Amino acid sequence: MIFFAQMRFPRPDFEDYVEPAINLETQVADDIYLRLAVLAILLLFTGLAAYRWRSRRVLLLLSALSLLLLGFVFSACPCPVGMVQNVLAGWFTDYPLTLGVLLLFVLPLAVALYYGRLFCMGGCPLGAMQELLHFKTLQVPLWLDRIGRQLALALLLVGGVTAASGGGFHLCHGDPYFVIFSFGVSWTHLAVAGLMILLGVFVCRPYCRYMCPYGVLLRLCALAAPRKIAITGGDCISCRLCEQSCPNGAIVAPEPLKAAESPEQGRRRLGWLLALTPYVIILCAWAGYSLAGPLCAVHHDVKLLQSLDGNLRSDATVAFASSGRPLSELRDSVAQQRRRMRIGLTISGAIVGLAMMLELMALSRRRSPGRTYEVDAGLCVACGRCYDVCPVEHMTVKLRKACPSAAKSDA
Amino acid sequence: MERRDFFQKALAVLLALPFVGWLRRGKSAGGPLLWQIDPKKCIQCGRCATECVLKPSAVKCVHQYASCGYCEFCSGFFHNQYRQLDTGAENQRCPTGALKRRYVEGPYFEYTIDEQLCNGCGRCVKGCADFGNGSLFLQVRRDLCVNCNQCGIAMACPSQAFVRVPHDQPYLYKHAPKEPAT
Structure with a gap:
């Protein structure tokens, strides 16, 4: 029941009583x-x-x-x-x-x-x-x-x-x-x-x-x-000792004189990645779009409207009924949140798909030979x-x- | 290096954008904002005791004596199926015995909250609100709350009663009500 300080019982007239003070700690470190x-x-x-x-x-x-x-x-x-x-x-x-x-x-x-x-x-x-x-x-x-x-x-x-x-x-x-x-x-x-x-x-x-x-x-x-x-305070001598030393995979080795694979293989792999890219982007965008529905439920208003439309009774529906908030306003708010989530997550999906393919393609990037060991900043x-x-x-x-x-x- | 330089300058401009947005919207009171319960919206559902990341919860009950009726039968202290109007645990709403009852004078009793025992469940608040004057209400204690960026109770509150308050207004009290015309 929501109600607000309705004095059902009047405050007594005391002869000999001092009410205690409410002493709530107010100091919060603004740090x-x-x-x-x-x-x-x-x-x-x-x-x-x-x-x-x-x-x-x-x-x-x-x-x-x-x-x-x-x-x-x-x-x-x-x-x-x-x-x-x-x-x-x-x-x-x-x-x-x-x-x-x-x-x-x-x-x-x-x-x-x-x-x-x-x-x-x-x-x-x-x-x-x-x-x-x-x-x-x-x-x-x-x-x-x-x-x-x-x-x-x-x-x-x-x-x-x-x-x-x-x-x-x-x-x-x-x-x-x-x-x-x-x-x-x-x-x-x-x-x-x-x-x-x-x-x-x-x-x-x-x-x-x-x-x-x-x-x-x-x-x-x-x-x-x-x-x-x-990596080194002096000049890198390409001794390769640091190759396995980075647990974060951040050290970029110079391209070896003899490549691990032929240019043909490399080009073919890159071609596959490029060809797959639009499909991956569409797939990820679709994944974002589908996730938008379930993820909307983190919004309190969306969950509330779902309960109301499904004739389910919960604390939230009871609170809503006593709050005096018009149902039309709730519907508008939910529609706006759903729209934002759907657009936002579809675009996000596309971005994730694109980023993933770009990263994988970047692994195939040729570095000029003779460069020293460097970090990926x-x-x-x-x-x-x-x-x-x-x-x-x-x-x-x-x-x-x-x-x-x-x-x-x-x- | 030209490309990287341009990229860096562009990102620096992007990083300055939030400040422009902040300046345009106007500054809010300095310092981080704090979580507090709006007693007008609270429906005493009990989640304050269970959803806080801290155990026991940072939410505790407050008694606003100015609006208390000091009743012998306090509906916040006693539940509806009480056996006797005494301090027996079987008669009390409070599961931890945090609400203390003390005789004052005449037919009036004083009810105080032992903060060490209160767990913020809100049962006394509900009883007082349903049948009494509503002088008991829940508040987030500033000395206990760790000020999470996203309050766990706020996420679970069915009536969205958790609001952010500025530093200079750490508590939201219920106003002292007017005496009813008799």
Whole structure:
């Protein structure tokens, strides 16, 4: 029953009684600018550690710091990973976007635009959780890795469309680690988190590579960055020792003098991929279109209208009946949400299909022979593992330590 | 490098777009927004106790003494099939015994909430709203809530009673009602 403070029983006239005061705690730490400052400092030091000091130990320390500070000391929400929902909701619905939230979204992207994905190593508690608990690398085959990364793109688009159409921020509970950072005690959520952590022990950064919606944006910005991580502090001698050292598949080998396959085979494969592309795009767009129907149900209004039309009685229908909201307004709202979801998800499907085919075709790209080992800036998360493996790095480091002036003239 | 440079500049412009949008829409009160229950919309369904990521929930009952009738038979304290008007657990609505009853004077009793025991289930709220003055209502406690970007209870609330409030208005109280004309 919804009713509002109807005084059925008058307040008594007391002779000798003082009613207690209502003392509710009102202090909430408005710490978003402090959180931004901490993030900025962490990113600064990550940049220094990755480019100037070239130390994996410092990078690991920064990772642990980000986990401690941004994951546990400050409350975990809001975090840049889910901010794309807030920004889209701020544009398309009446969700009030605050400056702090906007800055939190833009800061790691702006850093990535100039220095690469430093956020993933030194600023993200989710990344830290995976980085610090990874022990035995299982390399994922390249083609599978590239297809898997489309899942992250799909999650970004679906989460973005849902947020923009007023359905709420569902990427937040889709992050398997959230229950750890919010100190929740839901056994199903804890089991999911545990499984993800276990997976992370063997597959490096499974969430970062295949599920993180923000990582898609970071990758895009990092590809445009003028600076990227160099595997070696000196000149690459193509010793191949770093080939297997990157658990994220971010090291690009130079093209071998003798190609693994003939140009004929390569061209044929590329031809197949090109021919398949329009069908894949249509298939994925259709998949998006079909998913729009069931996914609409995350909208409260849509579920409510379904119950009303099906003559089902639920708490929501009872609440609606007492709320005085006209049914026609509900129908209009639902129609608009359905339309937005359908258009948004169809386009999203097409984008995912196109991106997947472009990635697979990019694997066939010829690189000019004789180039040295480099990182794929869009994939490198600045973890620093390759520094330890490179013999030139060791020589340069040893030289730098033994004889600072000689090392300078050497490079 | 020309192409990459152009790509970078284009992305930088794109990153500046959200700020333009924010400036145009006008600034809202600074600081992140907080989740709170609008008591006007709440239907006391009980999900506040079960859907919060925290256990026990960050939602607890508040008693607005100004609108309480201090009744001997409190419909928020006692359920309808009570045996006796005493503090026996079999007579109470509250499953945890968080609502305490204390004699004041005359036929009047004071009802207070023990915060440590309250789990936010809303049964007392429902009883008070159905048959009493509606002086009990649920609110999200600021010292407990972790301010999730998307509140789990808000997603499940059947009447969409969860709204975002700014920092300077962390609680939504029921207004003190006017005395009925007798």
